[in-house]
Amino acid sequence: MKNEMHRHQIDGVFVLLLFTMYAAMVLLVLYFGVHSYQGLVDRDEASFEEHLGTAYISSKIKGADIDEGVAVGGFTRVDNPDQIQTLYLYQTIDGESYVTRLYYYEGYLRELFTAGEDQVSPGDGNKVMEAKGLTFHQKGNRVEICVKNARGEEDRLVSMVRTGREVTP
Amino acid sequence: MRNEPSKAPLLLMEQMIMVLVFALAAGICIQAFALAEKKSRGIQQRDEAVCLAQTCGEIVKSSEGDITKTEKALKEAGFQVKVRGSKIQAGRDDSYLIHMNIQEETEKIGKAQVSVENRKEERLYGITVKWQEDSHE
Numbered sequence: 001m002k003n004e005m006h007r008h009q010i011d012g013v014f015v016l017l018l019f020t021m022y023a024a025m026v027l028l029v030l031y032f033g034v035h036s037y038q039g040l041v042d043r044d045e046a047s048f049e050e051h052l053g054t055a056y057i058s059s060k061i062k063g064a065d066i067d068e069g070v071a072v073g074g075f076t077r078v079d080n081p082d083q084i085q086t087l088y089l090y091q092t093i094d095g096e097s098y099v100t101r102l103y104y105y106e107g108y109l110r111e112l113f114t115a116g117e118d119q120v121s122p123g124d125g126n127k128v129m130e131a132k133g134l135t136f137h138q139k140g141n142r143v144e145i146c147v148k149n150a151r152g153e154e155d156r157l158v159s160m161v162r163t164g165r166e167v168t169p
Numbered sequence: 170m171r172n173e174p175s176k177a178p179l180l181l182m183e184q185m186i187m188v189l190v191f192a193l194a195a196g197i198c199i200q201a202f203a204l205a206e207k208k209s210r211g212i213q214q215r216d217e218a219v220c221l222a223q224t225c226g227e228i229v230k231s232s233e234g235d236i237t238k239t240e241k242a243l244k245e246a247g248f249q250v251k252v253r254g255s256k257i258q259a260g261r262d263d264s265y266l267i268h269m270n271i272q273e274e275t276e277k278i279g280k281a282q283v284s285v286e287n288r289k290e291e292r293l294y295g296i297t298v299k300w301q302e303d304s305h306e
Contacts, residue, residue, distance in 0.1 A: 014181055018188065022184065025192075029198060033198060036205065039209075047212070137245075142231050155220070158224040158246055159227060160227040
């Protein structure tokens with residue numbers, strides 16, 4: 001009788017042990033799943049952010065690809081390089097000339113749309129995205145864009161200005 | 170006192186089946202996680218490859234397929250360049266290798282195949298760029 005009671009107790013312990021193991025494994029697989037999913041989301045986000053700035057500026061250049069519509073210069077004046085490298089995109093609306101400036105200032109890639117080259121301050125621009133730096137190099141019909149994103153990763157892209165290369169009949 | 174049979178063996182058997190089913194499900198889940206991880210890495214590599222192909226394509230196009238001009242422009246953009254005839258190989262680091270094969274499609278149209286490989290020499294992305302040969306500066 002005593003032996004049988006002892007055997008029943010051991011059986012119960014086995015069941016409990018197995019259940020504990022099961023619960024631990026469920027938690028482990030859940031943890032693994034969450035960790036893996038988090039990793040995927042982080043990587044996708046980083047990859048998206050890495051190319052976001054260059055893709056944005058490149059599409060702006062393509063959109064403003066008119067004769068002498070793209071230039072690189074300083075913030076105050078296009079022909080006066082200063083500490084804020086600025087991409088100028090010129091356009092004419094109803095006979096009036098307008099300019100869009102793209103530049104980096106105080107932790108943000110900024111965009112400023114003004115009539116002509118009015119006197120404006122860098123802080124006036126709209127914040128497009130967080131960044132750590134932005135440089136432009138224009139050589140001939142090529143503009144090299146280099147954006148350092150908020151994570152400190154650099155992304156470079158070369159964009160070609162096509163205007164002025166039309167075939168003459 | 171009546172001698173009732175223990176229910177523990179039955180419970181044990183039920184739990185063992187439960188553990189077996191769980192092990193099967195966990196195995197499938199882990200496989201799915203591994204596949205998702207592989208796909209995500211592949212997509213990240215392809216994103217990089219698209220950017221590199223776009224940059225090199227624009228450079229070839231702006232140089233109108235001139236090998237010397239293209240080589241110079243690629244070097245200015247921070248690429249290490251090797252030229253073999255009309256084929257150009259470029260790379261910024263060891264991760265990706267870009268192949269550019271410049272051809273003449275017709276008398277007036279130039280063409281270049283730009284493809285990007287990873288370090289395992291797997292082709293990640295490729296584009297064809299074309300330009301008008303007699304456009305003026």
